[in-house]
Amino acid sequence: xxxxxxxxxxxxxxKGRGLTTEYFRRDDEGNVESIDTAxxxxxxxxxxxRFIGIIGHNGCGKSTLAKNINALITPSExxxxxxxxxxxxxxxxxxxxxxxxxxxxNPDNQIVSSIVEEDCAFGPENLGIPSQEIRERVDRALSSVxxxxxxxxxxxxxxxxxxxxxxxxxxxxxxxxxxxxDESTAMLDPEGRQDVLNLAHELNEKKGVTVLWITHYxxxxxxxxxxxxxxNGRIVMEGAPREIFARDEELVQHGLTLPGITLxxxxxxxxxxxxxxxxxxxxxxYEELMALW
Amino acid sequence: xxxxxxxxxxxxxxxxxxxxDPRVKLFGALVWIISIFLMDGLFSxxxxxxxxxxxxxxxxxxxxxxxxxxxxxxxxxxxxxVFNIFFTPGNTLVEAGPLxxxxxxxxxxxxxxxxxxxxxxxxSLMTLTTTPNNLTDGLSRSLSPLEKLRVPxxxxxxxxxxxxxxxxxxxxxxxxxxxxxxxxxxxxxxxGLIKKAKNMVPLLVPLFVSAFRRAxxxxxxxxxxxxxxxxxxxxxxxxxxARRDAIAYxxxxxxxxxxxxxxxxx
Amino acid sequence: MAFIFDHVSYTYQPGTxxxxxxxxxxxxxxxxxxxxxxxxxxxxxxxxxxxxxxALLLPTKGTVYYNGxxxxxxxxxxxxxxxxxxxVFQYPENQLFEETxxxxxxxxPKNQGLSEKEATxxxxxxxxxxxxxxxxxxxxxxxLSGGEQRRAAIAGVLAMKPKTLILDEPCAxxxxxxxxxxxxxxxxxxxxxxxxxxxxxxxxxxxxxxVKRVIVMDEGRLFMDGDPHQVFxxxxxxxxxxxxxxxxxxxxxxxxxxxxxxxxxxxxxxxxTTAKEACELICSEISR
Numbered sequence: 001x002x003x004x005x006x007x008x009x010x011x012x013x014x015k016g017r018g019l020t021t022e023y024f025r026r027d028d029e030g031n032v033e034s035i036d037t038a039x040x041x042x043x044x045x046x047x048x049x050r051f052i053g054i055i056g057h058n059g060c061g062k063s064t065l066a067k068n069i070n071a072l073i074t075p076s077e078x079x080x081x082x083x084x085x086x087x088x089x090x091x092x093x094x095x096x097x098x099x100x101x102x103x104x105x106n107p108d109n110q111i112v113s114s115i116v117e118e119d120c121a122f123g124p125e126n127l128g129i130p131s132q133e134i135r136e137r138v139d140r141a142l143s144s145v146x147x148x149x150x151x152x153x154x155x156x157x158x159x160x161x162x163x164x165x166x167x168x169x170x171x172x173x174x175x176x177x178x179x180x181x182d183e184s185t186a187m188l189d190p191e192g193r194q195d196v197l198n199l200a201h202e203l204n205e206k207k208g209v210t211v212l213w214i215t216h217y218x219x220x221x222x223x224x225x226x227x228x229x230x231x232n233g234r235i236v237m238e239g240a241p242r243e244i245f246a247r248d249e250e251l252v253q254h255g256l257t258l259p260g261i262t263l264x265x266x267x268x269x270x271x272x273x274x275x276x277x278x279x280x281x282x283x284x285x286y287e288e289l290m291a292l293w
Numbered sequence: 294x295x296x297x298x299x300x301x302x303x304x305x306x307x308x309x310x311x312x313x314d315p316r317v318k319l320f321g322a323l324v325w326i327i328s329i330f331l332m333d334g335l336f337s338x339x340x341x342x343x344x345x346x347x348x349x350x351x352x353x354x355x356x357x358x359x360x361x362x363x364x365x366x367x368x369x370x371x372x373x374x375v376f377n378i379f380f381t382p383g384n385t386l387v388e389a390g391p392l393x394x395x396x397x398x399x400x401x402x403x404x405x406x407x408x409x410x411x412x413x414x415x416x417s418l419m420t421l422t423t424t425p426n427n428l429t430d431g432l433s434r435s436l437s438p439l440e441k442l443r444v445p446x447x448x449x450x451x452x453x454x455x456x457x458x459x460x461x462x463x464x465x466x467x468x469x470x471x472x473x474x475x476x477x478x479x480x481x482x483x484x485g486l487i488k489k490a491k492n493m494v495p496l497l498v499p500l501f502v503s504a505f506r507r508a509x510x511x512x513x514x515x516x517x518x519x520x521x522x523x524x525x526x527x528x529x530x531x532x533x534x535a536r537r538d539a540i541a542y543x544x545x546x547x548x549x550x551x552x553x554x555x556x557x558x559x
Numbered sequence: 560m561a562f563i564f565d566h567v568s569y570t571y572q573p574g575t576x577x578x579x580x581x582x583x584x585x586x587x588x589x590x591x592x593x594x595x596x597x598x599x600x601x602x603x604x605x606x607x608x609x610x611x612x613x614a615l616l617l618p619t620k621g622t623v624y625y626n627g628x629x630x631x632x633x634x635x636x637x638x639x640x641x642x643x644x645x646x647v648f649q650y651p652e653n654q655l656f657e658e659t660x661x662x663x664x665x666x667x668p669k670n671q672g673l674s675e676k677e678a679t680x681x682x683x684x685x686x687x688x689x690x691x692x693x694x695x696x697x698x699x700x701x702x703l704s705g706g707e708q709r710r711a712a713i714a715g716v717l718a719m720k721p722k723t724l725i726l727d728e729p730c731a732x733x734x735x736x737x738x739x740x741x742x743x744x745x746x747x748x749x750x751x752x753x754x755x756x757x758x759x760x761x762x763x764x765x766x767x768x769x770v771k772r773v774i775v776m777d778e779g780r781l782f783m784d785g786d787p788h789q790v791f792x793x794x795x796x797x798x799x800x801x802x803x804x805x806x807x808x809x810x811x812x813x814x815x816x817x818x819x820x821x822x823x824x825x826x827x828x829x830x831x832t833t834a835k836e837a838c839e840l841i842c843s844e845i846s847r
Contacts, residue, residue, distance in 0.1 A: 070517050072513060072517055094521075097516070097517055097518070102514075102517040104510065104513070104517075109506075109507045109510035109514065110510065110511065110514035112458065112511070112514075112515060112518075113426065113454055113458060114426060114454075114457050115424075115426055118426060118529055118530075121528075121529035123518040125526045125527050125529060126526055127519055128525060128527050129527055130527060131527060131528060131531050134527065134528075134529045135529060155458075170518060171518070174518070
């Protein structure tokens with residue numbers, strides 16, 4: 001928090017205060033039956049260029065947060081600025097969507113065209129960008145996700161991981177500052193999952209794209225800069241992975257499970273083995289154990 | 294079960310017909326349909342046959358591939374021909390009870406069969422040499438004057454693009470759900486018409502649910518990528534006429550003119 | 560012996576240019592009461608394999624026997640097989656269609672020719688077995704959460720009282736809590752109800768903590784067959800077919816290889832798959 005206080009507002013790509021989203025459930029006559037509070041007065045600040053993890057069990061409000069940031073829904077209460085633009089401002093909505101692009105969960109349900117490059121062009125086409133520039137952007141985007149060779153293919157014959165790469169290219173072609181991955185690996189096999197995660201890290205490191213990685217797999221967040229844990233529409237924990245992973249009892253309470261290696265390092269510590277802290281990777285724990293010996 | 298139909302399929306090859314602007318091919322298909330009604334004499338038949346053979350050869354699509362697609366249409370053609378044979382008045386050749394076969398009946402049946410085959414081969418030449426996406430593009434550009442009449446041509450084109458993308462997905466989904474329900478003992482094969490229709494419920498309900506869910510997801514994804522209906526969009530590959538397209542237009546018009554002249558003077 | 564696969568091969572669209580060999584020369588047996596994991600990456604033939612166990616596909620070569628009967632036989636009764644071998648497909652909630660959960664779960668038993676009353680009884684038992692909340696029995700299946708939908712769908716298969724249950728990626732898309740609950744349900748069905756379990760997954764972790772035997776598939780061939788400890792001790796071979804063993808296993812393997820454990824060399828058929836086992840092993844070594 002101290003670090004955040006020092007940062008000036010320009011460095012914050014996303015800033016939300018008291019952000020609230022309520023869904024009204026209505027009966028047949030249109031009277032409000034009940035109110036679901038999907039987001040409950042959230043304060044969130046995200047620094048440009050970071051890799052941010054947002055984790056929580058299904059229905060904790062993480063997808064609603066993503067939709068707010070992408071201006072797909074307007075908050076019921078509170079303030080939210082994305083890339084310096086106010087989400088309440090009708091005029092900036094398209095701009096926000098192109099600046100904070102979103103990759104969804106189901107690879108099949110977000111690809112519009114039956115030709116890879118035409119799908120990748122969908123965003124820029126909507127923005128009214130001239131054909132020549134769309135061509136340049138599409139080629140660049142497809143190259144940076146490693147799908148340039150397949151640009152004339154049909155998405156039908158691609159693997160799940162490759163489809164998600166195409167979806168990422170479709171966002172990149174809008175030249176965003178931030179990409180939100182909303183459980184983009186949930187329907188992939190382990191190979192595809194690793195593949196898309198690596199791609200997100202690569203874009204973050206090489207292109208300086210801010211990444212919001214939303215997931216319910218703890219093991220995907222070992223490389224994140226900062227993690228938000230959500231439950232019941234609130235942010236319940238926040239910090240660097242090592243701090244968060246060390247608080248395993250709290251995590252379990254919020255319906256999450258520790259990755260195997262982290263769990264092992266916890267068990268070892270409980271059994272009196274003098275490890276420094278929690279381990280996030282096989283390499284780390286291996287080195288520590290070998291050093292002990 | 295959908296694999297045997299080649300009608301409306303695209304056959305990838307490198308030919309003049311493949312690279313032609315889809316608008317030219319749409320126009321060509323329209324002219325071909327008109328010409329089917331224009332040909333009635335021997336010479337016009339010969340001209341049309343020659344023209345069709347010329348197109349088939351330059352398309353580089355194997356003739357056997359085209360014919361395979363005709364099999365499913367065969368039944369319709371046969372039924373139509375049979376009706377023609379038996380129910381055309383003229384000089385009776387053979388008589389069996391109430392059924393009569395006449396000379397005109399036979400000629401009509403043959404003409405009819407040829408016309409239908411020509412119609413199908415000619416129009417499928419267009420789909421065989423044009424990718425569905427290209428065809429959609431061509432159609433939306435050809436129809437763009439209708440926009441002045443407030444016909445939402447861009448939205449319709451978008452719908453066609455999405456349909457092309459999701460039809461194979463939904464077919465696969467149908468197969469999956471069918472298998473899942475069969476594993477729960479559902480029977481899609483036996484029983485009468487009403488029973489069969491009733492048995493379809495466990496297939497259709499999940500299919501609709503899934504289609505709606507996909508539509509929802511897709512709408513959200515499209516919105517997230519800045520789509521809004523009715524807005525002017527640019528294109529990655531805008532359609533542009535080349536010289537070969539002009540030549541193709543001239544050839545098509547010459548063919549049409551030839552047929553009309555034959556109809557008037559022969 | 561529930562299943563015998565005898566040199567089974569399967570080709571999609573044989574004789575055409577699209578022909579794909581999905582299974583080639585696969586032989587193995589599954590006994591009653593077994594719990595077997597089938598792993599392999601996408602396209603390794605797992606799905607094709609399990610569809611043979613329900614006669615949804617018949618082998619193009621070789622024979623599949625169910626209780627000693629050839630499933631390709633003309634006289635073979637597929638409906639008996641299908642009622643005895645339950646199949647839970649990937650994302651099974653996609654098959655829900657009735658107005659209420661109860662009615663949906665009754666669909667299978669009714670197709671088996673049971674009366675309304677018997678079917679309801681079966682459905683009730685099955686829903687209880689999967690810990691489905693009582694007060695949601697009469698809700699529309701479409702108003703449930705993802706995890707509940709999945710359990711309702713599994714109950715729909717369990718209500719047919721299968722002797723064997725095949726589950727294709729049952730944990731896909733579930734969050735950790737949902738996943739843990741489902742895995743323990745699968746174990747319970749095998750241990751308490753005596754149902755033969757065939758569990759298809761590409762997650763080594765899920766398989767390691769659930770089943771007693773693992774079959775690894777690669778490019779339509781049977782690559783390995785043994786208990787999880789045995790199979791996961793072949794880390795290198797598994798990596799070659801782009802499958803990775805659980806991280807804990809990989810850590811212990813590296814420790815053994817580099818002499819962390821005195822007097823223990825890497826031995827065929829010995830490995831550790833869970834964090835608890837690994838902790839015990841390391842602690843006993845250090846306390847020595």
